[in-house]
Amino acid sequence: METKEVSTDPLNSIWKFFTSVKLTVVLLLTLAATSVVGTLIPQNKSPMEYRQAFGDVLYRLFDVLDVFDMYHAWWFQLLLLLLTVNVLVCSVDRLNSSWKIIFVKNPRFNLDRFKNNKNRVLANDSRSPEQIRKVAEPLLSRKYSYRRLEEDSDGFVMFAEKWRWTRLGVYIVHTSIVLMLVGGLIGSIFGFEGYVNIPEGESVASIRLLNSEQTHPLPFEIRNDDFSVSFYDTGMPKEFRSSLRIIEQGQTVMQKDIVVNDPLRYRGVNIFQSSYGELPQQPGLTAAPQDIQLALVSKESGKEYKKTVRIGQELELPENLGRLVLREFTQTFSFRGRDLGAALTGTLTQADGSAVDITLPLRFPSFDRMSPMFNPARSDAVFISVFDVRASAAPADKRYFTGLQVTKDPGVWVVYTGFILMILGCFVTFFMSHQRICVHVAAAGNKSRIMVAGTANKNKMGMQRKVQHIAETLVDSARQN
């Protein structure tokens, strides 16, 4: 037996420690105070920025304390855990005693306690107890779900009560807090949060996780069929819209246009419109351009000419420098093992009648200047560069990528259940109370003496008004008869 005592003692004192509401107050205030820190110091920025702002010493101190990601730091999570245990232990501890009060078949009433209530209302009435009972019964039955009548030799006592279960309100609130924290935990263990940019017409099967360099594979492909952005007259953005398609094993399984506040949800993964951007035009050109604007520089005169041509169209060069025909567009032009990107190739017929091949990479306008060095047949009388291309004769369609936020949070329904319970629980706890009322009527000669008293576990002033009201209604009913 000795050993048992020894082993339960520390457990007991731990339990005792967590039943303390003083601990709750301390934890709540500590959480409030420490939370301030994370709002003063921006979270999750790069070490370089912090070092610049705080200097080396302070930086290292903050880093050790995880101040730069403090809401996920062990000590902050520990505070949350302590609060959870505190809430749980307090609730279980008190529910033990509340349970017997809340779940009873026959509520017990103690007439003497009502008689000693200092807010009781006393009145004399000319009617007999029997007559008063006929008024009191419907009056109480309208407002109180449970009623009990006890008759004695010189009158009766009527007990009534309602909303006994509202004593559970505070436990509902506490359950909701535990659910929210558990839901958050489930989300952080089994969920993920990341971003991905998808150019129009392309698809991805993985995303980049938030605050890390890691990529995370998705169980399906997301394809961006189209992205559009519209603006108000003021220039403020009005709507971002992505037409997305979910592809599983080559099959389209879902298609949806998403806008901000209306995400796509598929197999527990949520896809949100988050940002967008324009794709760079020239280097990413995918189809042969229609109109090509060239810059021609004559060595002799030093003049620069701008000409617009199309592929296959012959161009007579100025100053009788020759003729140029562009023949082909290539996405990748490889030069000495290096990819120089999109380029146009063609034939330059020089002033002397000799024809040479010519290549004009879109991203390197001075490339042609170097060609005499590699090609002895090439004269240096003229240099040509591309300074603009148009995909079609119509104004170019901008190409966008859509920025999506992709999350999975299996805990969210637990958290939402917590939300609902929190609202219900707060309402019940604050604005509903277990109300008990007692009407005692005793004959006094051929008159009666009425006593009305009531108790409530909350909002005692409100209960007082109700007691007053019932007493007044009872007394006033004498006049109506």
Next chain:
Amino acid sequence: MNSSLLLSITTFVYGLAAFLYVMSWVFKKEGPGRLATWVILVGLIANTAGIVLRWVESYQMGIGHAPLSNLYESLVFFAWTIALIYLIVERRVGNRTVGAFTAPLACLAMAYASLSPNISDRIQPLLPALKSNWLIAHVITCFIGYAAFAMAFGISIMYLFRQKEPAQVGGLMERLPRAAVLEDLNHQMVMFGFLFLSVGIITGAVWANSAWGRYWGWDPKETWSLITWFIYATLLHAKLMRGWHGKRIAYLSLAGFAAVLFTYFGVNYLPGLHSYGAMGQ
């Protein structure tokens, strides 16, 4: 008449009501007090009309949305809620001195909205993220909560004046409701505000989850609303479970309202990383 003008007039109507309440209290005259009730009622009606008119105007501009989308509109709604809750409290308590402490808050909120050069009263179109019914629920519930806390703030100040014993017979303080009444009223307002703050945080979280895929992200505004929640939760537990009462509860109520104000205005002045350099050097 446009809504901005109507709401500017409302500012002065609330100002007049506040003035009359203070007069009534200081000079112990019933007349100005009774008038003040009517004046603040007129203010509330003008405030309501202003909000409705602004709503209509936004539709006429082709960018129709509920007038709850920026600082100006939220301040206007804040003032409206304070005035409404005050009138209910006045009816229930039957003491107009509360008006001397809380009607000025409605006037201040309106004055800040109408007169501050930093606050634009232009009706602006909604950014994509703000197009959500959750936003409307979020703003309404938050500001009902804030208004209740504002009332609790005014009542706590009254309490701190009132509880200084012994009150001079026939003095200013004696005309305030009894300390016990004020304490109970403070508690009621805090409970009411706490419920609505909770609903406000929750609807905000649901909105964030539908717009950005996360219900909680520890951004400064979210965090400060939680700090406010912690402070009032402390107050409720200290009072109900630890038996705190009197001055300590009143001070907690003041601290809570300071957190409310910081959540509302102060968060905008917190350093982003861009203003870091100035902070470090």
